[in-house]
Amino acid sequence: MIEASDLTVERGGKTILESYTLNLERARILAVLGANGVGKTTLINTLIGVIKPKSGQLSIAGPVGFVPQLFEVPFSYSAFDIALMGRARHLGLFGAPGRKDYEIVRHYFHLLGIEPLEQQTFNSLSGGQRQLVMIAQALASECELLVLDEPCAALDYKNQDKVLGLLEHLRDKHGMTIVFSTHMPQHAVEIASDALLMLSGTDYVCGPTTDALSAENLSALYDLPIARADFEGLSKHTYAPVFRHDGGRFDG
Amino acid sequence: MPSSSAKAAAGETTEIRSRARLGSGFVLPALICLLVAVTLYSVTIGRYDLSVADVAYILIDNVHPLVTPYWDPVQEIVVEQVRVPRILAAIVIGFGLSMSGAALQGLFRNPLVDPGIIGVTSGAGFGGTLAILLGLQGYLLLTMAFLFGIGSVFLVKLLSTVRGRTSMLTLVLAGVVISAFFSAAISIAKLLADPFQKLPAITYWLMGSIASSNYLDVLLVAAAVVPSAIAIYLLRFQINILSLGEEKARALGAKVLLVQWIVLVASALISAGVVATSGIIGWVGLVIPHVARALVGADHQRLLPVSGVLGAIYLLLVDNLARTVTTAEIPLGIITALIGVPVFAVILRRLHAKGGWSGD
Amino acid sequence: MSSRLGTHIALALSLSILVPATALAESSFLDHRGKKITFAKPPERVVTVVRSAPIVYRAVDEKADHIVGMNKDSLTRYFTKGIYAEMLPEMAKINASAAQDGFVPNVEAILAEKPDAVIQWTHDEKLIEPLERVGLTVVGWQCCSEQDRLDYVTLSGYMTGRNDRAQAILKAQSETLKALDEKVGKLDKSALPTVLHIDKVADQIQVIANGSQDLSLSGVTNPAADNTGEWWRTVDFEQLLVWNPDIIIIPAYATDLDPQKFFDNPVLASLKAVKEKRVYKQPVFARTPDAPEIFLTSEWLAAVAHGAAFAPDFKKQIVDTYKLIYGADLSAEQVTAILESESNTPANQYAELFR
Numbered sequence: 001m002i003e004a005s006d007l008t009v010e011r012g013g014k015t016i017l018e019s020y021t022l023n024l025e026r027a028r029i030l031a032v033l034g035a036n037g038v039g040k041t042t043l044i045n046t047l048i049g050v051i052k053p054k055s056g057q058l059s060i061a062g063p064v065g066f067v068p069q070l071f072e073v074p075f076s077y078s079a080f081d082i083a084l085m086g087r088a089r090h091l092g093l094f095g096a097p098g099r100k101d102y103e104i105v106r107h108y109f110h111l112l113g114i115e116p117l118e119q120q121t122f123n124s125l126s127g128g129q130r131q132l133v134m135i136a137q138a139l140a141s142e143c144e145l146l147v148l149d150e151p152c153a154a155l156d157y158k159n160q161d162k163v164l165g166l167l168e169h170l171r172d173k174h175g176m177t178i179v180f181s182t183h184m185p186q187h188a189v190e191i192a193s194d195a196l197l198m199l200s201g202t203d204y205v206c207g208p209t210t211d212a213l214s215a216e217n218l219s220a221l222y223d224l225p226i227a228r229a230d231f232e233g234l235s236k237h238t239y240a241p242v243f244r245h246d247g248g249r250f251d252g
Numbered sequence: 253m254p255s256s257s258a259k260a261a262a263g264e265t266t267e268i269r270s271r272a273r274l275g276s277g278f279v280l281p282a283l284i285c286l287l288v289a290v291t292l293y294s295v296t297i298g299r300y301d302l303s304v305a306d307v308a309y310i311l312i313d314n315v316h317p318l319v320t321p322y323w324d325p326v327q328e329i330v331v332e333q334v335r336v337p338r339i340l341a342a343i344v345i346g347f348g349l350s351m352s353g354a355a356l357q358g359l360f361r362n363p364l365v366d367p368g369i370i371g372v373t374s375g376a377g378f379g380g381t382l383a384i385l386l387g388l389q390g391y392l393l394l395t396m397a398f399l400f401g402i403g404s405v406f407l408v409k410l411l412s413t414v415r416g417r418t419s420m421l422t423l424v425l426a427g428v429v430i431s432a433f434f435s436a437a438i439s440i441a442k443l444l445a446d447p448f449q450k451l452p453a454i455t456y457w458l459m460g461s462i463a464s465s466n467y468l469d470v471l472l473v474a475a476a477v478v479p480s481a482i483a484i485y486l487l488r489f490q491i492n493i494l495s496l497g498e499e500k501a502r503a504l505g506a507k508v509l510l511v512q513w514i515v516l517v518a519s520a521l522i523s524a525g526v527v528a529t530s531g532i533i534g535w536v537g538l539v540i541p542h543v544a545r546a547l548v549g550a551d552h553q554r555l556l557p558v559s560g561v562l563g564a565i566y567l568l569l570v571d572n573l574a575r576t577v578t579t580a581e582i583p584l585g586i587i588t589a590l591i592g593v594p595v596f597a598v599i600l601r602r603l604h605a606k607g608g609w610s611g612d
Numbered sequence: 613m614s615s616r617l618g619t620h621i622a623l624a625l626s627l628s629i630l631v632p633a634t635a636l637a638e639s640s641f642l643d644h645r646g647k648k649i650t651f652a653k654p655p656e657r658v659v660t661v662v663r664s665a666p667i668v669y670r671a672v673d674e675k676a677d678h679i680v681g682m683n684k685d686s687l688t689r690y691f692t693k694g695i696y697a698e699m700l701p702e703m704a705k706i707n708a709s710a711a712q713d714g715f716v717p718n719v720e721a722i723l724a725e726k727p728d729a730v731i732q733w734t735h736d737e738k739l740i741e742p743l744e745r746v747g748l749t750v751v752g753w754q755c756c757s758e759q760d761r762l763d764y765v766t767l768s769g770y771m772t773g774r775n776d777r778a779q780a781i782l783k784a785q786s787e788t789l790k791a792l793d794e795k796v797g798k799l800d801k802s803a804l805p806t807v808l809h810i811d812k813v814a815d816q817i818q819v820i821a822n823g824s825q826d827l828s829l830s831g832v833t834n835p836a837a838d839n840t841g842e843w844w845r846t847v848d849f850e851q852l853l854v855w856n857p858d859i860i861i862i863p864a865y866a867t868d869l870d871p872q873k874f875f876d877n878p879v880l881a882s883l884k885a886v887k888e889k890r891v892y893k894q895p896v897f898a899r900t901p902d903a904p905e906i907f908l909t910s911e912w913l914a915a916v917a918h919g920a921a922f923a924p925d926f927k928k929q930i931v932d933t934y935k936l937i938y939g940a941d942l943s944a945e946q947v948t949a950i951l952e953s954e955s956n957t958p959a960n961q962y963a964e965l966f967r
Contacts, residue, residue, distance in 0.1 A: 066503040075550035089505035094486035299720035449735040464742040
């Protein structure tokens with residue numbers, strides 16, 4: 001689905017990513033992890049075509065849908081209006097949505113279980129609800145690759161659970177290829193088939209989750225001891241940070 | 253889906269509702285009827301005494317003679333040569349300015365935008381002023397107003413686009429700068445103009461009046477407004493998308509640069525056409541879209557035509573005021589400012605109360 | 613420029629042809645646009661948009677009966693107070709809704725008066741087109757050279773059928789100016805006094821650079837005249853000092869200025885004209901540049917510059933001129949008021965000049 005080789009991306013004159021190579025097959029989920037400022041957003045923007053790489057090859061075998069992290073609109077569009085805009089790619093320059101487009105959007109609202117929100121003002125919705133509307137928008141564009149920028153960052157646990165479940169559902173039932181960035185390794189553990197750990201603009205670890213996601217790699221990634229934690233009574237595990245590992249002295 | 257969240261969502265529906273979904277399909281036809289009614293009313297009022305019946309017979313006589321003409325030929329002339337052209341002009345101008353205002357507000361993702369903000373009004377004003385200064389009239393004046401109007405928009409876009417990206421905030425600031433520049437240039441031109449011929453001509457032209465509109469003027473302004481309005485209307489969905497932000501729009505696959513250019517050029521054409529034929533009429537493109545938004549919501553598919561018709565009605569009523577309130581002909585631009593400023597203040601307060609707008 | 617010249621020649625020719633034919637009611641002439649206007653008989657109902665037209669028309673027609681509408685500005689400027697209001701009280705009763713803002717005609721109000729003719733400026737198409745569009749006869753007046761102003765009288769003569777009056781007024785002017793010219797011709801051309809017309813004194817000073825008044829008729833020069841063709845120039849005090857004019861004239865329309873203000877102003881105290889108290893307020897006959905009596909200004913200025921001999925018996929001349937033009941009998945107080953004698957008291961020897 002995604003074939004990127006030797007990608008170098010610049011932003012504002014500075015090289016953010018250098019010689020990135022990654023491949024992602026269809027119907028797989030890639031979790032992108034990294035510390036603040038390492039270039040996750042740049043990578044995502046490159047994938048969705050907003051930034052053109054300075055050098056290297058990038059090919060994506062299908063239309064891309066994008067779900068941004070935060071979103072406010074300057075006008076009081078309804079949730080439906082917002083999702084409907086996802087149909088842009090299918091309408092010409094001077095086109096306007098027709099019955100078919102309306103029905104497609106309605107279908108995704110139903111799928112995501114947010115039909116009651118259709119006529120509400122987008123800006124008045126909660127963070128989680130907005131996220132779902134944005135996902136509906138991306139789905140309405142009938143994309144084959146769905147890219148999400150920190151989809152769980154502003155959500156409470158319940159909504160995070162919902163979103164994770166939804167992403168997995170999309171992959172399983174609709175064959176969607178998914179890329180999402182996150183600060184919580186647990187998200188990757190839960191649903192990602194592949195993981196990309198961006199250690200720096202030049203240094204990264206990429207591969208199946210079982211391989212790439214390790215306490216060692218994560219510790220290097222976050223410059224903080226990360227340890228594997230197993231849930232008591234459940235056959236699940238996660239990776240969690242060990243805060244104040246050196247006795248908790250604040251040296252400044 | 254768990255029942256609790258369904259209940260919660262349903263509960264929210266009753267509390268928060270987005271704008272005017274009820275009967276929004278009726279608003280446009282209702283407004284069009286209102287426009288027709290106001291137009292007919294406008295033809296009957298004026299300093300020259302004419303009854304409604306007189307006017308009706310005179311107008312219908314053009315289509316199919318109903319009664320043998322009992323009226324003074326002067327009365328017919330008043331209706332057909334004095335009132336009708338300026339009524340048509342008011343409709344076209346009001347429609348054009350409001351629609352372009354709504355489109356620009358969407359493009360700039362800012363509901364506080366007036367078509368003048370892209371610098372076209374001052375630019376066109378200067379173009380016309382320069383033409384008068386140089387002794388040009390008629391088509392040459394119109395052309396110069398046009399060229400300077402479009403040119404100033406080009407300048408504004410140039411100033412605010414870096415590496416292919418246009419910051420909307422910078423565009424607005426650049427527009428302010430260019431407007432200020434051309435306003436100063438107009439002042440200089442006025443200083444240089446001789447006080448008996450050119451200066452009064454310049455002042456008169458700038459103040460904005462459709463008092464002397466004839467059918468040719470109507471044709472010219474329509475030639476500027478109609479194709480531009482059509483282009484803007486065709487882009488109604490694209491404007492929705494662009495109002496999400498340039499990057500988001502690009503991600504959705506919209507041809508951002510192309511849409512921006514078309515809307516800007518169309519708006520510039522409308523504004524330049526209006527200034528060239530009728531001087532500077534402000535505050536219409538700023539205020540009317542807000543009223544329209546209150547009626548039918550923010551979706552530009554509905555907003556654009558409703559803004560247009562509402563603007564036509566508004567300017568027609570304003571022009572009626574301008575020509576009947578006193579002996580004098582009050583310039584349109586003055587009345588629209590007198591009404592526009594307090595209304596704008598109210599809008600500003602309401603926006604502020606709701607948490608303002610999200611800029612770049 | 614050549615079209616203007618052509619128009620003037622045509623006007624002059626037509627005047628010479630038509631003067632003997634005043635007995636005939638029909639009149640056909642060219643207005644300032646070069647357009648042929650024909651009246652079967654003198655128009656009964658005339659509306660004027662040109663501000664000063666009522667004055668000229670009334671002067672030539674000897675009555676105001678045929679003026680049925682005028683510019684609001686005419687009313688407020690001339691006929692509410694001042695010398696015209698006193699001499700011609702009937703003018704204040706004329707309907708003043710033909711126009712207000714500048715010269716934009718209020719077409720419906722004009723039509724309501726059912727005029728036979730409308731007098732309007734020619735410098736902008738948009739001023740005349742709406743009137744002709746509704747079938748009105750428009751007589752176009754051009755602005756604003758000396759010759760144009762003479763033509764206003766001539767054109768009014770054609771319209772009213774009173775070419776005799778027009779001729780008489782123009783004759784009075786040309787005779788006075790001819791007499792003046794003879795006296796001025798004897799002056800030493802290289803030593804003519806400099807005269808500045810100043811109409812605004814604030815942080816900046818506004819002077820007339822290239823006005824329409826021919827100052828050479830009065831035997832003076834304007835140091836501010838240049839080739840730019842601009843009417844006014846705004847200068848600072850230093851420039852004033854450089855020019856250091858012999859005489860300063862305050863135009864009649866600068867109602868908030870008088871000679872005393874100049875004499876009281878400490879900044880201006882070092883100017884030659886101020887020291888010698890040769891700062892004068894223009895008399896009221898210069899109030900509107902289109903008035904038929906404005907030629908008196910040239911004479912007045914010559915007297916101020918060169919002495920009373922250049923305007924002999926000026927008070928009597930004023931009385932005679934106003935009698936001719938307006939049929940008014942001026943009282944002694946009115947003549948003094950016209951001369952702005954009160955404002956000019958502090959000026960050098962004003963009372964003696966015009967005894």
